[in-house]
Structure formats: C-alpha cells, structure tokens
Amino acid sequence: MSDQAILRITREIKQIQQGTDLSLAVACQESDIRNVKALIVGPPESPYEFGFFEFSIKFPKDYPASPPNVKATTTNGGRCRFNPNIYAGGKVCLSILGTWRGESGEQWSSAQGLESILISIQSLMSANPYENEPGFENAKSSADKKYMAQYVAKIRHETLRVAVIQPLEESLGIQSDGTVLPPTGEYGSDEDEDSEPLFGDDKVPFEPFNDLRKRRFLWYYESYMQAIDAAEPNVQPKQAFERMPFEGGGNSMDGHFDYPELKRRMIFIKETIANETKNWAIEGLAAKEQEAGIAVNLQRQHEQIVEDLKHKKNFTVDLVIVDGNPFVWELTYFGRPMTHLDGGIFKIRIALSPRFPDEQPRVFVETPLFHHRVSKDGVLCYFPQRSDEMKYHVEAIVEALEEESPPYDPRTTVNPEATKLFWGSPEDKKKYNRALRRSVERSTEEAFA
Known part of the structure; x- marks a missing residue:
C-alpha cells in the first residue's frame, strides 16, 4: 500500500474519531491500519434503536481506487440477518461497495470514504427495514403490511438480545449460568508478580468498543427497558419469529420472543457494571500503593x-x-x-x-x-x-x-x-x-x- 493511501486512511479514521457524530466509532491497531473496526449505534425511533452493530473493514492496496471490503460481525455467529441488505454471513449489500447493483452514479468513487460508507450502512437501519428488499415498491397487500410489522418486531427483539446484551455479557465476563468471571487487570488481579502481562496482540483480541458500550448502556438503560415493556404485550411467550419471504437458506433471522429473559439479563448487566465500577476504586487504591x-x-x-x-x-x-x-x-x-x-x-x-x-x-x-x-x-x-x-x-x-x-x-x-x-x-x-x-x-x- 502506498504512503498516500495510508495517509488518507489515517485522516479518514481521525475525522470520525474527532467528529461529532455520536452514532459512529472506528478504531484500528497502529501496526495494521488497513484493518479497521467500526461501530454503528442504531438510529433512534427505529427497531435498531441504540443497538451496537460492529463491522470489520479491510482496505485494499489500491485504495481509494477500489472500495474497502466491509463485513458485518454482529450476526450472532452468522445466524442472524439484521436487514435485507445485511446478511447473516456478514455481507453488506451496497452499490458503493460493489456488492449490489445500483443506479448510475451510485457506484464507488475515490471521492467517497470511510464515513460515507458507514452513513450508507446506517441508512439501511430505517424505521421500516422491510423496504430495503428489492420489489418493496410493489408490496401493497395486507399480507405485505403484516410482514412489515412482523419484521420490525423481531429486529427490535434481536437488536436488544444480539446487539446489546450479548456483547456486554461477553465483555463483562457474564456466563450463561449467571456467574461472572473475576476481572483481569493490571491492578487488583490474583496473578503472580512474575506472571506475564495480560495484554498484547498475541494474547487479547482487539476489542476497542467495550468501554463505549458499557457507558452507552448506562445512558440508554431506561430506553431499553421501555422498549421491552412496550413490545412484550404484543407477543406470546416463546412465540416463534415469522420468516420473511426473502429469508431462507441459512440467511435469515430465526428464533422466538422472550422479553422476560431479556429484561432479566438487562438488569444483571446493569448490576455487573455497577460492581465493576466499585471495583475500580479497589484497584485504584492498589495502584496508589504501588x-x-x-x-x-x-x-x-x-x-x-x-x-x-x-x-x-x-x-x-x-x-x-x-x-x-x-x-x-x-x-x-x-x-x-x-x-x-x-x-x-x-x-x-x-x-x-x-x-x-x-x-x-x-x-x-x-x-x-x-x-x-x-x-x-x-x-x-x-x-x-x-x-x-x-x-x-x-x-x-x-x-x-x-x-x-x-x-x-x-x-x-x-x-x-x-x-x-x-x-x-x-x-x-x-x-x-x-x-x-x-x-x-x-x-x-x-x-x-
């Protein structure tokens, strides 16, 4: 990759990091600037509201002549298709990425960049994501309208479960049995003084958004709980998701509703973050003593x-x-x-x-x-x-x-x-x-x- 391309990527990353858009975050490791992680916070007043959707972005050597490769990673291990244009396998269908046919002028150009790509993806997260499916303009029957409402309902549920709860539980060490793994940090850990540090590219995965998710979770906690309370009366316990006409072949959003369980997990995440915050003070005293x-x-x-x-x-x-x-x-x-x-x-x-x-x-x-x-x-x-x-x-x-x-x-x-x-x-x-x-x-x- 040329020095000019590296400088441009660096500039585009800094523009987003120093910008005022609260819905976008990007990060990369200095040793590998071509591989970027991005986070899009789901837009308010949509079924994606305040969900944390992560993407991996790999820039080609001839950037910006060619667009980067973008893959959605908030997919529940490849089992959850969050949008007609965001597949369970991670593919993001957008004309500017060359992954979808588009009208003249919608294709990639070197004038576009990382921020315009993220904004285009964010635009897919609309109040009615069913409209992103090709042929939607002809969907006028009562059955189509029923599908639209059902699609919104299951996206709202899975946004809370997959894009909010799961990544927070993982970063907090919350296990499926309700236990919490002890914190690992430079101070206050149970490690021997001679043990190796718990960080480094070969030891810890690059997870730059863990802290952002925790802070935003505390901000939006009441909104999450209100969304659960509003949606819960509209579905039966363990009611299966309706499969959309365009879903299938391992590229769908299957599952069932379980809002009481989501509420329980939300409450426990909040309690765990509170305990983690208290533990900072204990770790802090250890750091002061050292x-x-x-x-x-x-x-x-x-x-x-x-x-x-x-x-x-x-x-x-x-x-x-x-x-x-x-x-x-x-x-x-x-x-x-x-x-x-x-x-x-x-x-x-x-x-x-x-x-x-x-x-x-x-x-x-x-x-x-x-x-x-x-x-x-x-x-x-x-x-x-x-x-x-x-x-x-x-x-x-x-x-x-x-x-x-x-x-x-x-x-x-x-x-x-x-x-x-x-x-x-x-x-x-x-x-x-x-x-x-x-x-x-x-x-x-x-x-x-």
Whole structure:
C-alpha cells in the first residue's frame, strides 16, 4: 500500500474519531491500519434503536481506487440477518461497495470514504427495514403490511438480545449460568508478580468498543427497558419469529420472543457494571500503593484543576478526592445564579478507572435531579472536548447540567420522561421547569438538613 493511501486512511479514521457524530466509532491497531473496526449505534425511533452493530473493514492496496471490503460481525455467529441488505454471513449489500447493483452514479468513487460508507450502512437501519428488499415498491397487500410489522418486531427483539446484551455479557465476563468471571487487570488481579502481562496482540483480541458500550448502556438503560415493556404485550411467550419471504437458506433471522429473559439479563448487566465500577476504586487504591504512574497522574491532574478553579474564582464547583483515593472524585456543583439551577447544591461522583483514558470516567449525580441529561439512576450523559484530560471532563459535566437550549438529539438524552417534557408543548416545558426547580429546592434542603 502506498504512503498516500495510508495517509488518507489515517485522516479518514481521525475525522470520525474527532467528529461529532455520536452514532459512529472506528478504531484500528497502529501496526495494521488497513484493518479497521467500526461501530454503528442504531438510529433512534427505529427497531435498531441504540443497538451496537460492529463491522470489520479491510482496505485494499489500491485504495481509494477500489472500495474497502466491509463485513458485518454482529450476526450472532452468522445466524442472524439484521436487514435485507445485511446478511447473516456478514455481507453488506451496497452499490458503493460493489456488492449490489445500483443506479448510475451510485457506484464507488475515490471521492467517497470511510464515513460515507458507514452513513450508507446506517441508512439501511430505517424505521421500516422491510423496504430495503428489492420489489418493496410493489408490496401493497395486507399480507405485505403484516410482514412489515412482523419484521420490525423481531429486529427490535434481536437488536436488544444480539446487539446489546450479548456483547456486554461477553465483555463483562457474564456466563450463561449467571456467574461472572473475576476481572483481569493490571491492578487488583490474583496473578503472580512474575506472571506475564495480560495484554498484547498475541494474547487479547482487539476489542476497542467495550468501554463505549458499557457507558452507552448506562445512558440508554431506561430506553431499553421501555422498549421491552412496550413490545412484550404484543407477543406470546416463546412465540416463534415469522420468516420473511426473502429469508431462507441459512440467511435469515430465526428464533422466538422472550422479553422476560431479556429484561432479566438487562438488569444483571446493569448490576455487573455497577460492581465493576466499585471495583475500580479497589484497584485504584492498589495502584496508589504501588505508586503507579496513573495514580500519580490523576492526583496531579486533580491538584491542577483545583488550582485553576481558585485562580479563575470559580465558586460553582468544589472538587475533592474521596478518602485519599485518586480514582474517586466528588464534585459539588452550586447552581449558577440566573439559571434554572440557581441555588441548588448537587453532589456528583466521578469514578475513574486505573486504565484511564482507555476506560472513560463514569459520572453519577447522587443528589436527585430531574434533568434530560441525568437518568433516573443518576447517570450523567456528557461529552468532553478531549477524553484524555480530566479538566475537560469537569468542564463538560458542568456544561451538560447548565445547557438550557440544546438541540434535540435523542442520543444525548437519558431520561425519557424529562426529554418528553423538555421538547414537548409549551405547557410540557413549564412542567419540566417546575420539576427541575423542585429538585433544586430539595437539594438545598438536603444539603442543610
């Protein structure tokens, strides 16, 4: 592969990584830039909503003269066809990839790139994926309409089971019998000091999206549970999936509905992530005792942030390290005057991993707050400008709380009830503001109780 092609691939990867599209993520190993992993988060208001769909992408030596080879890997081991154009075997049928006949002008050109490919795949994940099947424009009978509804129903179920639950269970070590494998990490493991490290290209598979899935799961947990509650009454327990006319020959989505089981597994995943987060603090103390570089680094970052807050005379934020553990921070936010949070006092816990920044902080608003960016369990959805320095995380936490006129984006809202009111009618918005003010008033009462 030419140096020019390598530079272009590198640039395209960085553009997505540094972009603002919350639905796309890409990663590769420096030693093998031609092989890229990509993640597409299923679009809101579709049966793919907030599913984690992974793809492997291999660039040819003559790129961009020829398109890359793209293969879907979220297929339940080759047994689940998620779309008329995304096969169980991983084939992605798109004219720009040369895997499907298209109209003139729809074929690959060197002006296209990695992002345009991912956006094209994402466009297949529509509210009615049945329409991607050739000949759909002639599907007008009542039987066809029945198939459309049945197809949406089973995709919604399998999105939760295969594209959310399964990869999270795998990354968390959750076994089929309900047990959880003990964590393996640089700190807090049961390994001998002389044992070999648990990482390296020849030891651990390249799984760059594990942390992203966990954080997003905490954000979207309530949406997942609402989807289960809405769909469960419409099917019978163990009801078999309806096979579509275009499915067959090992290229289908077969199975049955079992929403009670999905709900049970969702709840257990949430509990396991909570335990993993608690374990970070234990690992963190071990790292501090060993005077590990990450512990020293986080301690220094905390001191610099505190000094900067004093220098700027920022009286809305107080930041302390809890019990001398540099992996557990407590941020007290004092509501800024002339805002809806004016007068409020909110305790916010920042849990940090000994593998920061590869694993990002998990932030919990411990003082109850009715806010579209705060889940009912207190999980805060926020976006730092840079993920590798804690000062950007602290700034983004405050910005997320104070933002009063954000654009509507379902991917950034983690409290469905608050979201519905915030972007509803003028009367709904008044209800939202009243609920927010009540939580602000209660926060003050609790602080001085």
